[in-house]
Amino acid sequence: xxxxxxxxxxxxxxxxxxxGCVAGCGSEGSGGSGGNDGDAKSGSMxxxxxxxxxxxxxxxxxxxxxxxxxxxxxxxxxxxWDEYWTKLEGAATSNTLPDIFWMHSNQMFKYADNGxxxxxxxxxxxSDYSEIAAANAKGSDGKxxxxxxxxxxxxxxxxxxxxxxxxxxxPNEDWTWDDLENASAQINEKTGKYGYMAFxxxxxxxxxxxxxxxxxILNEDGTEANYTDPATAGAIEYYINIQNNDWCPTQAQFANxxxxxxxxxxxxxxxxxxxxxxxxxxxxxxxxxxxxDVAVLPKCPDPANGDGRAVISNSxxxxxxxxxxxxELAMDFLAFLGSEEGQRIQGESGVAIPAYNGLEETWVKTFxxxxxxxxxxxxxxxxxxxxxxxxxxSRPDWxxxxxxxxxxxxxxxxxxxxxxxxxxDFVTEAIExx
Numbered sequence: 001x002x003x004x005x006x007x008x009x010x011x012x013x014x015x016x017x018x019x020g021c022v023a024g025c026g027s028e029g030s031g032g033s034g035g036n037d038g039d040a041k042s043g044s045m046x047x048x049x050x051x052x053x054x055x056x057x058x059x060x061x062x063x064x065x066x067x068x069x070x071x072x073x074x075x076x077x078x079x080x081w082d083e084y085w086t087k088l089e090g091a092a093t094s095n096t097l098p099d100i101f102w103m104h105s106n107q108m109f110k111y112a113d114n115g116x117x118x119x120x121x122x123x124x125x126x127s128d129y130s131e132i133a134a135a136n137a138k139g140s141d142g143k144x145x146x147x148x149x150x151x152x153x154x155x156x157x158x159x160x161x162x163x164x165x166x167x168x169x170x171p172n173e174d175w176t177w178d179d180l181e182n183a184s185a186q187i188n189e190k191t192g193k194y195g196y197m198a199f200x201x202x203x204x205x206x207x208x209x210x211x212x213x214x215x216x217i218l219n220e221d222g223t224e225a226n227y228t229d230p231a232t233a234g235a236i237e238y239y240i241n242i243q244n245n246d247w248c249p250t251q252a253q254f255a256n257x258x259x260x261x262x263x264x265x266x267x268x269x270x271x272x273x274x275x276x277x278x279x280x281x282x283x284x285x286x287x288x289x290x291x292x293d294v295a296v297l298p299k300c301p302d303p304a305n306g307d308g309r310a311v312i313s314n315s316x317x318x319x320x321x322x323x324x325x326x327x328e329l330a331m332d333f334l335a336f337l338g339s340e341e342g343q344r345i346q347g348e349s350g351v352a353i354p355a356y357n358g359l360e361e362t363w364v365k366t367f368x369x370x371x372x373x374x375x376x377x378x379x380x381x382x383x384x385x386x387x388x389x390x391x392x393x394s395r396p397d398w399x400x401x402x403x404x405x406x407x408x409x410x411x412x413x414x415x416x417x418x419x420x421x422x423x424x425d426f427v428t429e430a431i432e433x434x
Contacts, residue, residue: 040071041069041071041072041329041332042069042071042072042329043071043072043073043326043329044072044073044074044075045072045073045074045075045098045099045100045326045329045330045333046074046075046077046098046099046100047062047074047075047076047077047098047099047100047101048077048078048079048084048087048088048098048100048101048102049076049077049078049079049084049101049102050078050079050080050081050084050085050102051078051276051351052078053279053280053351054078054349054351054352055076055078056349057345057346057349057350057351057352058076058346059076060345060346060348060349061336061337061342061345061346062074062076064336064341064342064345065333065336065342072329072333074099074100074333077098085107088101092111092114092116092321095321095323097116097320097321097324099320099321099324099326099329099330099333100318100319100320100330100333100334100337101318101319101320102149102316102317102318102319103117103137103145103146103316103317103318103319104316105136105314105315105316105317105389105391106389106391106395106396106399107396108136108137108138108139108145108146108317108391109139109140109391109392109393109395110393110396111145111319112138112139112140112141112143112145112146113139113140113141113393115322116321116322117139117145117146117319117320117321117322118145118319118320118321118322118324118327118330118331119143119144119145119322120137120144120145120146120147120319120331120334121143121144123147123331123334123335123338124144124147124148124335124338126144126148128338128340128356128357129148129338129355129356129357130148130151130315130355130357130383132151132313132314132315132386132388132389133148133149133150133151133315133317133355134148134355135388136148136314136315136317136388136389136391137315137317140393145317145319146317146318146319147317147318147319147334147335147337147338148315148317148338148355148356149315149316149317149318149337149346149352149355150276150315150316150346150352150353150354150355151313151314151315151353151354151355151383152274152275152276152313152314152315152352152353153274153275153311153313153353153379153382153383153386154203154204154208154272154273154274154275154297154311154312155272155273155274155275155278155294155295155296155297155376155379156171156270156271156272156294156295156296156297156298157263157270157271157272157273157292157293157294158170158171158269158270158292158293158294158295159263159266159268159269159270159291159292160290160291160292160293161266161291162187162191162193162266162269163183163187163269165187165190165191166183166186166187166189166190166191166269167186167190168183168186168187170293170295171183171270171295171298172295173295173296173378173381175295175298175299176298176299176300176301176308177209177212177238177298177299177300177301178301179298180195180196180270180298181195181196181242181245183195183196183269183270184196184245184247184248184269184270185245185247187247187269188246188247191269193266193267193268193269194247194248194249194262194267194268194269195245195247195248195268195269195270196242196247196248196269196270196271197248197249197254197259197262197263197268197270197271198239198242198243198248199249199251199254199258199259199271200251200254200403200406200407200410201272202217202390202399202402202403203274203312203314203389204272204273204274205239205272206235206236206239206240206406207312207390208272208297208310208311208312209235209236209238209239209300210231210232210235210236211310211312211387212235212297212299212300212303212306212308212309212310213231213232213234213235213238213300213303213304213305213308214231214300214303214304214305214306215229215230215231215232215233215234215235215304215305216229216231216232217232217390217427218390218392218427222391222392222393223392223431224428224431225423225424225427225428225431227420227421227423227424227427228420228421228424230304231303231304231305233416233417233420234304235300236416236420237416237420240406240409240410240416243410249262249268250410251407251410251411259271260273260277260281263292264281264284264285264288264292272297275352275353275363275376275379276351276352278294278350278367278372278374278376279349279350279351279366279367279372280351282367282370282372282374289371289372289373290373292374293373293374293375294374294375294376294378294379295375295378296311296378296379296381296382297310297311297382307385309385310385310386310387311382311385311386311387312386312387312389312390313383313386313387313388313389314388314389315355315389316352318334318337318338319334320334338356340356340359343355343356343359344356344359344362347359347360347361347362347363347366348362348363348365348366349366350363350366350367350370353380360380360383361380363376364376364377364380392431393434394427394430394431394433394434395430397430397433397434398426398427398429398430398431401426401430402423402426402427405419405422405423405426406419406423
């Protein structure tokens with residue numbers, strides 16, 4: 001178990017004993033069930049998120065809730081990713097967490113297993129949500145400690161103008177890794193621009209290749225590392241070796257200029273991005289509307305196992321503190337956030353695909369309504385073969401170490417075999433120490 005988690009247990013439990021009395025004597029708000037039961041509700045709450053691009057969407061949900069509950073005020077506060085977790089960790093140990101906040105799956109075990117998050121099992125029906133989103137909202141004990149917010153997928157972004165100049169057909173659902181390489185080589189030869197830009201990343205990079213090849217990062221229950229499995233190691237080596245092609249920038253180049261910047265400046269033809277970025281990209285690069293599009297990820301042409309298709313899918317949850325001063329009201333708002341109405345509003349913002357089953361088209365329709373010329377509808381079909389984001393309770397310990405090993409391999413200070421063995425050892429060690 002990590003040092004923070006050991007510290008978090010002792011500090012939080014001490015605060016909980018005090019706050020338990022405070023909560024029992026009354027709070028600033030009173031709640032019900034998703035704002036729909038007719039009970040009077042009042043109070044002020046803070047709703048903390050890490051993405052300013054989603055602030056307007058969250059405020060739209062808040063507006064719908066407060067219209068039903070005019071004596072409730074909720075302020076949405078957005079901060080950057082790194083600052084968010086620094087702030088949340090400090091607030092968790094002092095029991096001063098915001099009333100409502102987002103919880104990423106790679107932090108869920110850390111907060112849920114330490115008793116910091118409220119049990120949400122009674123306010124949602126997990127069958128209403130995608131399997132992956134529901135699973136990501138659970139702690140090690142299998143209980144729901146968050147309300148599923150969204151589900152995501154990864155897309156292949158491609159520059160239609162560079163494809164046209166090189167006379168290469170656009171990517172389609174039948175594309176394989178071979179097509180990705182061939183198109184990249186042809187585009188580079190005819191235009192002098194980069195093809196597929198394979199930057200070092202797990203969710204947006206090599207994990208997809210691993211699972212397409214029939215490998216895995218962890219075993220099924222997350223208790224063992226699987227980096228040295230031939231299917232896993234082979235896919236990692238394949239992904240790393242993409243950088244050896246003239247049509248792919250080096251990791252040193254990516255450190256200076258990101259793949260998205262290269263792409264939208266016309267210097268690169270393809271890269272992988274999360275669906276959560278698409279609306280922001282459309283809004284940022286308005287002059288590129290109609291000049292780029294999205295496709296599902298190319299499949300492995302000769303997988304060691306399986307049919308070659310896979311895409312990593314993750315999700316975010318809404319959460320509240322187990323001993324929050326406005327817990328009753330917060331739970332009521334959480335229920336609304338997880339309701340079909342609340343999830344529909346989120347989908348219509350276009351930034352995130354609702355976790356609620358059957359609302360995917362609310363997200364798709366937003367692009368058409370706003371005039372964004374992207375074929376996002378085909379991304380929804382990829383959920384049929386999506387793979388749950390890799391996670392276990394010890395992930396916060398091993399993830400940064402594995403990431404550094406990948407960079408060391410790229411830099412040439414480790415060969416691939418040595419690096420993969422180090423990844424295996426680091427993850428195994430973290431699991432054993434948890």
